[in-house]
Amino acid sequence: MHPYIGQMDAYLAALRAHTDRLVRLSDEDWNLYASTMRPLRLKKKDFLLQPGEVCQYVSFIGRGLFRSYYLKDGADITQTFFFAGNYATDYESFVSRQPSAVYIEAMEETEVIRCHYDDLQRIYATTKGGERLGRLIAENIFLALSLRNRHFLLDDPETRYLALMQERPKVIERIPLKYIASYLGIQPESLSRIRARLVKA
């Protein structure tokens, strides 16, 4: 069907596991959802989305990872990171149908299976389980963002870095320092100094 991605079935299985954690879909609803999924492979530095486009897909990552970022005065500022086993999307643009403000870029060769906005709306409209899934996904994305927001309000940069180590260790392990810095809202030099301080202490 889509021979250029051999792992399609494995990715669908991973998506099913991810979905089951939120809501137990009927086989019928699941099959409808799964049938909308199309594979896509991106090479390193390819864009899943660019500013100005309306985000048309939710993409479940089978392999690889993405970084989303704003471009401001030539400098790029990381919005977030997306890892395998989760969805990558500009949910803001996807939901609001407004042009996106971010790039979503593959940081290495990355494979996704994705569902188009129109397909998803059809699932929402025709199935109760799909509608529920959509609500639970929205709630979960909200929770993640709330936590991030709390850190910006309450914590200084060093504390935000420590919290990130706790909450998203994969970011620390796999992402270059300069991108982590902009995710934390600071300059690379500052994060380097924070790390140096922490080693000594």
Next chain:
Amino acid sequence: MHPYIGQMDAYLAALRAHTDRLVRLSDEDWNLYASTMRPLRLKKKDFLLQPGEVCQYVSFIGRGLFRSYYLKDGADITQTFFFAGNYATDYESFVSRQPSAVYIEAMEETEVIRCHYDDLQRIYATTKGGERLGRLIAENIFLALSLRNRHFLLDDPETRYLALMQERPKVIERIPLKYIASYLGIQPESLSRIRARLVKA
């Protein structure tokens, strides 16, 4: 029925208008939702929620306003403001069923009609329209928070203040400076200076 709040019907009408903006509920679904609503009146400085409690309600504000805030080292830090015609809740706690980290405090005499978590889950489980409403509300709360987050990532304090004037002028008009300052993540003195700068320019 609830004689101590005479405006119950007016508040329900406002809630219906608010709801209609998101989704057109059937009369049946609407009546079910409306029937769960219970009125509550709070005096100035009363708490709708306190840290440690799990938020059990979504409260639609008929009159008045709330401020939610964290308490950190004795200083209170504003999370957000809730105005009449919108829901007030700690959605994070409400959704996750975890103890809240915030106070939600009435800034003046405030009246709400509210729906209990269990009632809402029952509506989600039994009606398609309710589930859809829940999804759309979650999406909208997410959008608002996204915007806030973007400002923290991209903008300096003065720019955040200007954006707040644009996006939520009611906050500027009705809220004391010191609370706006902590909402923006700065000290009251700094916001006072920002205002002084803007007047000159």
Next chain:
DNA sequence: CGCCGAGTTGAACTGAATCAAGAAACGTGG
């Protein structure tokens, strides 16, 4: 009328940004 909280203003301080230079790691092509 006096008090108290809110806001303003000034001076000193501080932590992060900026600017700059060098070291280390990376990947790319020969």
Next chain:
DNA sequence: CCACGTTTCTTGATTCAGTTCAACTCGGCG
């Protein structure tokens, strides 16, 4: 597979925006 060039990271010196601390004004309220 190595060598080169580029990017990433570190470290130091300086600058700067926002914080802190303090004093004073203003306006409302008891």
